[in-house]
Amino acid sequence: MLPSYYEFHNPVKIVSGNKALDNLPSEFETLGAKRPMVITDKGVSGAGLTKIFIDSFASSGMTIGAIFDDVPPDSSSEVVEKITSIFRQNKCDSLVALGGGSVIDTAKGVNILVTENSDDLLEFSGAEMLKKPMKPLVVIPTTSGTGSEVTVVAVISDVKRNLKMAFTSTHLLPDIALLDPRMTLTLPPKMTAATAMDAMSHAVEAYINLQKNPMSDAYAVAAIELIRKNVLKAVSDGNNSEVRLAMANASTMAGIAFSNSMVGVVHALGHAAGGICHIPHGVAMNIFLPFGLEYNMPKCRENIAKLLLPIAGADVYARTPEPRRAEQMIHYLIELRKALNDLCGLPINLKQAGVTEDHLPEIAQAAMNDPSLIMNPREMDVNDALVILKKAFE
Amino acid sequence: MSVQYRPVVPGIKRFKILVIKIIFIVLGRAFQSASQHDEEIKKEISSWRNGFTLLMKVMPDGPYMGLEKRDNMLEFKGSKLKKADLEIYFRNVESAFMIMTPQMGSHQAFAERRMSIKGDLNIATAFTRTLVIVMSTLYPEFIVKRLVKRVPPLTFKRFGLRIWLYTIGILLGR
Incomplete structure (x- = not known):
């Protein structure tokens, strides 16, 4: 619509x-x-x-x-x-x-x-x-x-x-x-993975939040599909020019998408965690993205479900019953994170990223004034933020 | 016969501008009063520096609604302020009318770029939360539901504040 x-x-x-x-x-x-x-x-x-x-x-x-x-x-x-x-x-x-x-x-x-x-x-x-x-x-x-x-x-x-x-x-x-x-051939595997998940978070958040529109949606979907097809190859075979160019295009497309429809809670929490615990931004995006989607699910289940197509491909999308597509989308995202973790050790929780539990309330509080929250589908308060952070902790 | 081409001066939307001016006064006084009584608003504005000014402005030439933080409250400055530390613009009279009447919430208005911000975005985010509190105190739930992403609970205290705003707060700003 x-x-x-x-x-x-x-x-x-x-x-x-x-x-x-x-x-x-x-x-x-x-x-x-x-x-x-x-x-x-x-x-x-x-x-x-x-x-x-x-x-x-x-x-x-x-x-x-x-x-x-x-x-x-x-x-x-x-x-x-x-x-x-x-x-x-x-x-x-x-x-x-x-x-x-x-x-x-x-x-x-x-x-x-x-x-x-x-x-x-x-x-x-x-x-x-x-x-x-x-x-x-x-x-x-x-x-x-x-x-x-x-x-x-x-x-x-x-x-x-x-x-x-x-x-x-x-x-x-x-x-x-x-x-x-x-320009990206020399990027080390872990940084390749972290920056790719940053691009993924831009595209996914652009697709689900309040300012989404048909143009930003087109860029977001194209970006997610390119990332799905190329990210593992880019991490394992960094010298592959074709794959590197695909990832550079995916990142630019995701950038165009979120520049026109903004980001949401995943970025609000990532900015706060980065500011307080100095987690690299891409690592934070990789950690928070599935939890941000789960949190927003009650407000945008249909949009999350549509993202199963670019993130898992046409076969998986076609054989997944409609009511289960949103959960499956998050499942495939988690599987991608696991694969990246196995390939290059990209952290999948805050503990692995070196955050201690006593920092969580401070991160939750800091996230509350992040302008990314304005376009998020669901109104996040400090208690919600703390719940997401605890889930993302280990 | 030659056709005469003359400049066309469009009219002025007097009724809508008048309505917006009245609602700005109601909203400004509601902010002034609520900021003295509502704990959540007090908490939101506590980190703003004393003398911090905020302006809501309908582009391009007003109406305006100014607020200034003084002694841990927001003081309504009417249309005296023309510039402020944080300025929130309504893109035109129609957008302001739609938002103020209230047919559209602030999140939707930002999403549709009917409202824009000049200044510190972190404070603007906090201000949108205070706006939600004031709106949900002023209006009944069936209206508020259309305007905000999550309706703040109408606690006994906030219900008392609603009565206070309609009887004393909006009239006297106390």
Whole structure:
């Protein structure tokens, strides 16, 4: 059934495929940019990806304005300010984010400061605080999970003020998401699994929550099917370019889905657990996803049931009686988690992830103010959160 | 005969704007009163800094409804505030009318992008919970059921607050 009203927005150009990177200079030309600044991290540079990037600009006549390769695992306002000053000193006119979630969020933060000609990110923290079109931004993800290359969101810590600043604005959408399989070939198995389950959680939550719409549904279903068909191969055979490209596409599709219909309790609990116990986001998503679905089941059983098709395939879907499809969907998700746990040790409960039971009430409380809850189908209170956390503990 | 093309100035939705203004006054005073008596609202706003301002605004030019946290309560500021720390926008008069009358709940309105937020999203999430409490205290359950995801229990205390709001709270904001 169609919602009585919905909106869908995704102006990001997707450039995907073998040697896609080599088309970047011509893409910059189309964007009217001549001197891009590259933002990346030591891991990406160490894996030789920055060199592949530089090589793709050979004989293009373009100059790379500067390369900053020291973004920390958690993006911070200090780093954003430092990169902003390098951007200005080197007279750059555009940005490239080459990395995972932290690098992409940092690049979005830099774009805010250079566009608004400011030195204080806090002024622009919150929803819809940005009014000007941004400098051209190309995102080249080196993980397949965050979906940040197609989202309106950035999260950056202000260490001095001890704040986590969230930014949401359509102006934060990059101009281009470039998916080149070479960029994810070196991703280790456990991180491949964790980021894949992050993408899975984006697609699943996008499909069940209040802002779902036919467009986001299409992206969500396609993403889940791609993940189901490729994730185990990507973890066990990381050098397979075809599989890596499929996972990169799945992550981008899931990103488009949740950027248009938001996420729910799984993310609220994951953000809180990440903030308090420093669990990597993908690991938290892997742990909470089945419990979040079970919790939401009374409000969206039919939607969960429909996801059995992409997560288990047509045969399983056809032979499962309709009243059992929702439970079976969760069952197949749990089976996938088990397979990933066997393959690479991806934690399936909070205890395995190093969380102690005394932290659960604090996580439950912190989850209550997470904006992800607004679009969740069921109103979660702190007692509900604690029940989910206890189930996810061991 | 040549056709004359002239600028067209659309009219003003006076009735709907008047209704929204009246409901903003009722809601603002209900917030001011409930924030002094309801323990859950007190708990929700306890972490907001003193002087924190909140504005509900119908785009593009109002009406407005402002609130300010003062001495652990929310003080109704009428339409005096034009900017605030947290601003909640109704996209247009029709959306505001639909939400305020109340034909649509805030979650549905956010989902349909009829309402949007400017400012701290964590505080906005807490504010939507206080809005649910105030709405469910003001309106009977058969209306509230359509507006919220979970109807808060109408405890004896909250039933008392409902009577208080209709007799004293909305009139005097106490």
